[in-house]
Amino acid sequence: MTLRQLSVRHIETAVQELIKESAYKLPADYLAAMRAAEEREASKTGRIMLTTLLDNADYAEVEQIPTCQDTGMAILMLEIGQDVHLVDGNLTDAINAGVRAGYADLRKSVVGDPLERTNTADNAPAIIHTDIVPGNKVTLTLAMKGFGAELMSRMQMFPANGGVEAVKAFVIETIELAGPNACPPVIVGVGLGSSFDGVGLLAKKALMRPLGQPSPKPHLAQLEQELLNSINDLGIGPQGFGGTVTALAVHIESFATHIAALPVAVNLNCSAPRRATVVL
Amino acid sequence: MTITIQLPLTLESIKPLQAGDVFLLTGRLLTARDAAHKRLIAELESGQKPPIDLKDETLYYVGPAPAKLGQPLGPAGPTTSGRMDPFTPQLLKLGVRGLIGKGYRSDRVKQALIEHNAVYFAAVGGAAALLARQITSAEVVAYADLGTEAIRRLEVEDFPVIVVNDCHGGDAYADGRKQFEIIHE
Ligand code: SF4
Numbered sequence: 001m002t003l004r005q006l007s008v009r010h011i012e013t014a015v016q017e018l019i020k021e022s023a024y025k026l027p028a029d030y031l032a033a034m035r036a037a038e039e040r041e042a043s044k045t046g047r048i049m050l051t052t053l054l055d056n057a058d059y060a061e062v063e064q065i066p067t068c069q070d071t072g073m074a075i076l077m078l079e080i081g082q083d084v085h086l087v088d089g090n091l092t093d094a095i096n097a098g099v100r101a102g103y104a105d106l107r108k109s110v111v112g113d114p115l116e117r118t119n120t121a122d123n124a125p126a127i128i129h130t131d132i133v134p135g136n137k138v139t140l141t142l143a144m145k146g147f148g149a150e151l152m153s154r155m156q157m158f159p160a161n162g163g164v165e166a167v168k169a170f171v172i173e174t175i176e177l178a179g180p181n182a183c184p185p186v187i188v189g190v191g192l193g194s195s196f197d198g199v200g201l202l203a204k205k206a207l208m209r210p211l212g213q214p215s216p217k218p219h220l221a222q223l224e225q226e227l228l229n230s231i232n233d234l235g236i237g238p239q240g241f242g243g244t245v246t247a248l249a250v251h252i253e254s255f256a257t258h259i260a261a262l263p264v265a266v267n268l269n270c271s272a273p274r275r276a277t278v279v280l
Numbered sequence: 281m282t283i284t285i286q287l288p289l290t291l292e293s294i295k296p297l298q299a300g301d302v303f304l305l306t307g308r309l310l311t312a313r314d315a316a317h318k319r320l321i322a323e324l325e326s327g328q329k330p331p332i333d334l335k336d337e338t339l340y341y342v343g344p345a346p347a348k349l350g351q352p353l354g355p356a357g358p359t360t361s362g363r364m365d366p367f368t369p370q371l372l373k374l375g376v377r378g379l380i381g382k383g384y385r386s387d388r389v390k391q392a393l394i395e396h397n398a399v400y401f402a403a404v405g406g407a408a409a410l411l412a413r414q415i416t417s418a419e420v421v422a423y424a425d426l427g428t429e430a431i432r433r434l435e436v437e438d439f440p441v442i443v444v445n446d447c448h449g450g451d452a453y454a455d456g457r458k459q460f461e462i463i464h465e
Contacts, residue, residue, distance in 0.1 A: 011460045033376045039340065039449035042460065043456070043459070043460060045302075045442075045456065049404060052404050052407050052410065052440075053406055053407055055407075056404075056406065056407040056408070056409050056410045059409050059410055059413075060355070060409035063348075065345075065348060065354065065355055065409050065412075066354065066408065066409065067406070068355060068357055068409075069342065069343060069344050069345040069354065069355040069357050069408040069412075070343070070354050070357075070359070070404050070408075071345065081400060084362065092315070097389045103305040105348075105409065106345060106346070106379075107343060107344070107346065107354070107428050108427060108428065109343070109428075118314075119425070119447055131288055137294060141455075146360065148360050148382075148383075148405065151360065178385065179295050179384055179453065180382060180384060180402070180405075180453055181360045181362060181382070181384060183382065183405035183406045195422055221326055231462075233461065233462040233464070234419030234457070234458065234461060235456075235457045235458070235461030235462065236457055237457070237460055238455050239382070239404060239405060240382075240383070240455020240456065241300075241400075241453065241456040242453075242455070242457050242458070242459045242460045243460055245457070246313065259409065270405070271405060271407075272405060272406050272407030274385060
């Protein structure tokens with residue numbers, strides 16, 4: 001593989017464009033899942049909620065305005081090919097410049113310090129995760145994460161022998177505690193394994209998987225389906241007013257872990273699951 | 281046809297409202313979310329008068345997006361109400377009559393709604409673009425330095441809401457779930 005030079009200016013522009021596009025337009029796979037949910041929802045109020053959210057998505061796209069006032073915090077996941085040489089400046093600065101430009105007309109929802117809480121007034125900085133991968137391309141995935149659902153997300157370090165029953169109980173408990181707060185129907189990202197720091201990222205990566213794609217690992221695909229059924233049996237329903245569609249999907253991502261532990265993280269996505277990917 | 285309720289609410293107008301009912305709101309309300317609540321309560325506790333009279337007011341928990349040219353306000357859907365719970369009973373005591381947000385309230389807030397004859401509505405979380413269409417004017421009236429979290433006076437027309445907690449102890453979230461929960465023995 002030949003070494004390739006890539007200007008961080010391209011990354012800056014790509015970040016800005018991904019933000020613009022995602023703020024006004026929800027992912028096609030999500031909208032398809034919502035339309036299917038609208039058909040099968042048993043509650044009349046629930047159906048009205050789903051129709052309202054679908055109408056909202058249409059209206060926002062036509063008017064070119066954000067679907068939700070909370071356009072979130074920008075989370076960027078980069079897969080950087082090991083044969084790429086990034087030039088023309090600092091990668092982090094370029095990403096944050098892209099975030100500032102992308103959020104210029106959007107709500108500013110970031111405070112610079114979690115305790116002092118002064119708004120940074122430009123929605124920077126972004127949360128950046130990087131993976132070094134084979135090849136000479138850069139894959140950029142953006143999540144504009146609203147914090148209504150982020151606030152209801154949870155993680156727990158279970159001991160090794162907790163087993164699948166501990167995982168199931170924890171996921172269900174998380175959805176019950178979230179109830180209407182996370183703007184259901186939710187998408188449930190579950191991280192299993194890794195370490196304390198790693199399991200949260202696994203759950204976030206699970207949310208980046210398009211809807212309609214079960215885990216390639218058969219035992220996890222089965223658990224995803226089982227959890228989805230149990231969650232929908234809770235009856236919380238669209239916007240929490242009761243119904244048969246509480247979640248659209250459960251996605252699980254897993255990694256090896258230590259003989260002592262079973263780390264579990266549950267990250268929720270709401271009725272504004274903005275995500276987009278581009279390969280540079 | 282959905283019934284329209286005029287804002288400001290009154291004791292008489294909220295008494296008949298039942299958990300689960302859908303209404304349209306028309307009239308004036310105030311926006312306030314986390315930072316405005318914190319400052320309002322800090323001022324009250326230090327003996328200051330609130331910057332606006334809260335009697336019979338409706339508080340909408342929202343941090344709106346910036347307006348497009350020629351529009352009063354950008355997308356403006358509800359934020360999670362539970363974060364306002366620690367402050368809410370004090371504001372209800374001052375005469376706040378209506379609350380609009382999304383999500384669960386604490387038992388203390390539900391009790392205070394009964395005690396002070398007030399009502400908690402939900403707007404559809406995530407439907408911010410459609411909701412903004414029902415807002416006809418917006419003006420910052422206090423705490424301008426808080427940006428999106430400033431207190432704004434809004435005029436709304438046919439703004440759709442559902443009663444979550446009425447002043448008689450009704451709870452639409454609990455009722456709705458009871459109807460659809462499947463319990464496996
Ligand atoms: S939880 Fe999601 S849909 Fe609900 S208000 Fe926040 S960003 Fe919008």
